[in-house]
Amino acid sequence: MKLTLKIWRQNNTQTKGELKTYQVDNITDDMSFLEMIDVLNEGLVQKNEGPVAFDHDCREGICGMCSMVINGKPHGPSDAVTTCQLHMREFKDGDTIFIEPFRANAFPVLKDLVVDRGAFDRIQQAGGFVSVNTSGNTIDANAIPVPKENADMAFDAATCIGCGACVAACKNSSAMLFVSAKVSQFALLPQGAPERKERVLKMVEQMDKEGFGACTNTGACAAECPKEISLENIARLNREYLSASFSSK
Amino acid sequence: MSLTGLFLTSFLVVHLIGNLQLLKADSGFSFNAYAVFMTTNPLIKTVSWGLYAIIILHAVKGLALAVENKKTRNVKYAVDAGNSNSHWTSRNMGILGTIILAFIVVHMSDFWFSYKFGETPWKKYTIEFANPEQINVEEISGVTKSVNIVSETHQVLIAKDLYLKVKETFSNVIFVIFYVLSMFAIMFHLWHGFASAFQSLGINHPKYNPLIRSLGIVMAVIVPLAFAIIPVYMFLN
């Protein structure tokens, strides 16, 4: 198939960007979206033009590195996939496709479609962990039974890949779904209990510092999340936050 | 936002019950009695000052939130696919809220302001309990304070005739349309707002979510609809 691409080109964080139009031909159904861009880029290099910079790594939907907004939707039109898992069979010959970076002030564009998601790392550093040093002598893994239901819910929350689609989809650029997934994982497990209050307060504080917007429960984040992280996690985060705020010293 | 929002929602219900008195064909007796009660009862008076404060708080916080959230994305998307992942109402709470705020201002100046500080005629209602259907109404002047006397045989109420004011207002089709449209704004605002408030308070459980959702729909549809019926009914009568 033949496609018209409108792609955001921006040299670096300081410069302004714009949408540029490209044509690609000989795209087949079984190509992934990123392979389609590979084809475009190989053509651009041949013509001595700079290829479109985009983040990608594992190309199997788990590393969370790929990050574009396709026709207004983070990770494109299909549900529950990352851009690398999106296949060209979702498009038709002659389509025009708009490709933009994840947009949020908290995710500055580094180049073209590449954005800086360091804010997520810093939120994690603020409290997204259990303070346990490595030692060969932690208690036996089976010493504390965990109800299967809780373990499963914690796992579902923990499958967040930190891609930032939630922020990109949210009209407020809110990072609540991301933060809530981490807070939920630990809140649901006995291992996370000792630092429960401190964790949620610190992570939320850091989130606010990074310039993400507030959550207004539009639900766009969960709808676009490639890992289908549930809004229940945001409610849990709210719960954790309220109870920690009331009882903290 | 959630607590103030839920408080305002509960106020809407109370307000609606009062307003439904307007539909009674009793020359405004019930409604005016209700107005007296609402403006003289010390507890209600205190609550109503709280209510004004909460309306202002809800509006100021809401607008600040909308403005702050707007600032989080300087470069906008070329393509907006918001409809595919979220409900229109949820993305426009600020606009809906602003419309509602404008409505409240007009509404307050129409009724609350003129009732409190404007020139409103006084009415005296006399009811013999032996024959409650028969309400005796007369216009009186020179009164400065409402009176409600209930004896064993009859009740005498002297009150400002807010009912008349309402009737006059709703004889104007422009006002009727404005009120009805404003109720739509409330409908959309509640459509998202009610359930959203619970989510913000951390109340989200697969077992109770359907209940919250249905209650939200009832609130969002029935309450504004009932409010909207009043001006239309009064206009038609």
Added chain:
Amino acid sequence: MTSDKLNSRIPEGPLADKWSKHKNSVRLVNPANKRQIDVIVVGTGLAGASAAATLAEMGYKVKAFCFQDSPRRAHSIAAQGGINAAKNYQNDGDSVYRLFYDTIKGGDYRSREANVYRLAEVSASIIDQCVAQGVPFAREYGGLLDNRSFGGVQVSRTFYAKGQTGQQLLLGAYSAMSRQIGKGNIKLYNRHEMLDVVLVDGKCRGIIARNNVTGEIERHSAHAVALCTGGYGNVFFLSTNAMGSNVTAAWKAHKKGAFMANPCFTQIHPTCIPVSGHYQSKLTLMSESLRNDGRIWVPAKLEDAEAIRQGKKKPTEIAEADRDYYLERRYPSFGNLVPRDVASRAAKERCDAGFGVNATGEAVYLDFASAIERYGEIEANMKGMKNATKEQVIELGTKVVEKKYGNLFQMYEKITADNPYKTPMKIYPAVHYTMGGIWVDYNLMTTVPGLYACGEANFSDHGANRLGASALMQGLADGYFVLPYTIGEYLADDIRTGKISENHPAFETAEKEVNETIQKLLSINGSQTVDSFHRRLGKIMWDECGMARTEEGLKKAIAQISALREEFWRDVKVTGAANELNTELEKALRVADFLELGELMCLDALTRNESCGGHFREEYQTPDGEALRDDNDFAFVSAWEYTGEPSKAVLHKEDLKFENIKLVQRSYK
């Protein structure tokens, strides 16, 4: 005779006591001194993140580098199936010794006994540590941890978190690392690529790295450097590795004196989604855990295979009697759960014989129909449905299978647009893991003093074939429990050294060389893209140094790669500038190193005149097509010393002594 350049430093004493004895005798660095010591960790996968976190917890000042935008993205995240540990929670007779034995045997007797035993020993602590960190492993209804089986073993010792075990473990290590970054004990350099190691007076004292955002070339000094940079499967262009996975860090270390060990030992994973087109950029693995329940087959009749390839027949139309469940046929005792190398070769054998089932003829079926039926019947019985119809059974069984493998099935369907609940999956082997890597001693130190290698980047534990769910185990063992102890032995001498100056001439020279390479690449301005070279290299490697190798083919490949490399440096086209985010330049730097490594891999394969594990030389096979080892002549680790040209590398041998295990022909029959 072991080369005198290779001192494996294996502690004396009985196997089971070596590690505890060694830990007790290894030199310690006191906490105050640790604060004065810098350690660089390159790579933030399981090995790197766990090492960085643990070293920082101990008090060392750590600098961590990754080329991704966040440490959490390292490719360990993609590991699906699980992590082995000798916990014996299932009471099926597992023990440290059995895990050790299975690993040595699985590796076809080409790994070091002492290292593997240590790995098995610390495996249980890994699970304890991860659970304490809040890793949500799968649990049973009673709240205790669940296990599953993997290939090459007869016990259930694999801990898992659905099909995302690697992700959960890496996020655990990442969170431990994040905690130390927050405390200031680790300084993180993301979007940085290591482009050289720096040696001062024969010791590794730092690295040169490129900031991939600004293009700046930076000097970073330290008292020791640990390379945790993963494997080099991407030398084959198409592999299950991430797009960015590369050999550059390891290769630069090799060129500075670190020996490369067993570079030809590559694992070809049997269950991957087959190649579909020319522009395919990577291959996707379907977890080995699927072989717990999936049955692998091809049509028994050539005409059926032909009809399927032409789209005239569907797999579901092939009668049971006309199917060849070739693994069950050839290996009745392990069946579909034979080790990876065996399963891969068996698939290739069938496809080469003309029984392949997709258009390219390179695919076999992985079928869940009987599992669905089996589970469905159990469910129906449990529900008391006496006369359940076939449809009901299938419906119930589908639900069970969905619970177990739902996300994998979903992933398969997304990629292929086929529904694996209804029609069998098509799979084919693909490059997945490299057992070979930088040679290290028992302390994980390379032949360069102060330079360490952990995880997939080293060669140490898997011999010629890695067992499923052992990569995660090894990465975390090295990072959490081995390196942090053993590095003290070396650093104890450095407590008085003080900060290493980044102005030393060695840094200057290394930086200059890196800059020159970059300028060279940018100035060639040839006519072919980096990817086109990479694709051609991959084809040579896959054809001649893949699942089956011959002397003739390898010799041809060495000549071809050498010519391709020459062509690359003459005709490659790299757009853009040095001082910007330049993805083409990043790729070119990586491919340049792959073009050297490929040649060494072929040389190693050519030298090893035997078949073992993933290394299958067609000349050396048993009459029924199994790998034929030669323990008399090849029970050694080949460690290659760089001397200026990959083809002129000098081979050093480390003899493998098996004192606790009797070498036998590996049999899974």
